[in-house]
Amino acid sequence: MHCFYVDKSQIVKNEIRITGTDVNHIKNVLRMNCGEHLVICDGAGSFYECILEELKKDEILVSIEEELLETTELPGKLYLFQGLPKKDKMELIIQKSVELGVYEIIPVATKFCVVKIEDKKKEKKKLERWNEIAKAAAKQSGRGIIPEVKPVMSLKEAIAYAKTLSFNVIPYERAEGMKKAKEAVERAASLSSTGIFIGPEGGFAEEEIEMARAAGVEPISLGKRILRTETAGITILSLFMFEMESKE
Numbered sequence: 001m002h003c004f005y006v007d008k009s010q011i012v013k014n015e016i017r018i019t020g021t022d023v024n025h026i027k028n029v030l031r032m033n034c035g036e037h038l039v040i041c042d043g044a045g046s047f048y049e050c051i052l053e054e055l056k057k058d059e060i061l062v063s064i065e066e067e068l069l070e071t072t073e074l075p076g077k078l079y080l081f082q083g084l085p086k087k088d089k090m091e092l093i094i095q096k097s098v099e100l101g102v103y104e105i106i107p108v109a110t111k112f113c114v115v116k117i118e119d120k121k122k123e124k125k126k127l128e129r130w131n132e133i134a135k136a137a138a139k140q141s142g143r144g145i146i147p148e149v150k151p152v153m154s155l156k157e158a159i160a161y162a163k164t165l166s167f168n169v170i171p172y173e174r175a176e177g178m179k180k181a182k183e184a185v186e187r188a189a190s191l192s193s194t195g196i197f198i199g200p201e202g203g204f205a206e207e208e209i210e211m212a213r214a215a216g217v218e219p220i221s222l223g224k225r226i227l228r229t230e231t232a233g234i235t236i237l238s239l240f241m242f243e244m245e246s247k248e
Contacts, residue, residue, distance in 0.1 A: 001049070002030060003039040005139060005146065011064075016040050016050060018060040026052075026060055038062065045073055045144040073144045074244045077103035077193040079165060080233055081158045083200035084113040089230045091133050098137035098147050100237040101244075103193075105134070106161065107152045112202030117152055127151060155208055158197070159215045168195035168217040171232055172209055175219040184220050185236075189243040196240075198233040 004026070010017045018026065018040075026032050032052055040048045040062065047070060050062040080102050082093055094105055107130075109116070117123045130149040138146045153161065162168045169184050188194040197204075197217060204212075213219060222235055 001037055001039050002026075002032075003041060003047075003139070003142065005041050005043050005135075008042045008044060011040075011042060011048075014064050015053075016048070016062045016064065018062065019058065023058060023060055027055055037065070039068070040064075041144060043144075043146050045071060047144065071144055072142050074101040074103075074241060075247075076166075076188065076191050076240075076244055078188075078237060078240055079104045079106065079162070079193065079195040080237065081106045081108050081153075081162065081195055081197045082233060083108050083110045083198055083204070083229060084115045084117070084152065085200055085229045086114050090130065093230050093233055094130055094133045094149060095137045096234050097237055098134050098143065099141045100234065101143075101241050102147055102237060103145070104148050104150065105130075106150045106158055108155055108158045108197075109152055110155050110200055110208060111205040113200045114202070115200075123152060155211065159212055159217065162195040162197075162217065163215065165193040165195045166191040167193070168197065168212075168215075169220050169236070170197035170204070170209065170212050170217045171199075171222045171227075171236060172204065172219040173221070173226055175221040177221055178223065181220040181222065184218060185239050185243050188240055189247055194240065196233065196236055198229060198236075201229055 004022050006016055034052050036052050038050055040050050047068040048064045049066050049068055050064050053063050054061040080097050084107055097105060134149050135146050167188055222232060
């Protein structure tokens, strides 16, 4: 069954109004007709099986037949604090992170970031693009929510933001062995929220690690090999996802 996303404001009692680009997709690409079934997600974790009632020029009306009890979300929220990478790597990171269950992505400007976004107009366009990628990845992977990509923060701002979370980790090549990393993954699986700090191509400066450590962010190892920035986040998110879902 085809699934479409709407804002909660588009749901009124037992009726949902579909607007925007999905109207053309339903009418002219899928060529759906009144009486056919489809699934609607409100972007906040709820899914509804619906019946197509009316095809209008700029909107489509559907009625809710039943609310579905299934959920595709992890039991704990994962926040990815990603050091700004070069070129289009951020797009890949966003796409794969959303597929793996991340709740929110926070781009972070660090000392060794090659990319510097100083033009506010360029930053706004990038942020819009990043959120569109997150939305597309959420739809493709059947997520119950659309994870948000936040505006770029400094490391100091990101650490302050992370203080509201239950637990925070920062993969670091000089951290202790894998036993501590395993314990961190197991601990995160039972918590409501976990932050993951990933450095850019040049990694974190020593003083940045110390700043994070002083704020309670736990350094962990991801193995004997040095991973690229786009690999590190995907690796640790995969570990957390596996551990969380294996406990359900």
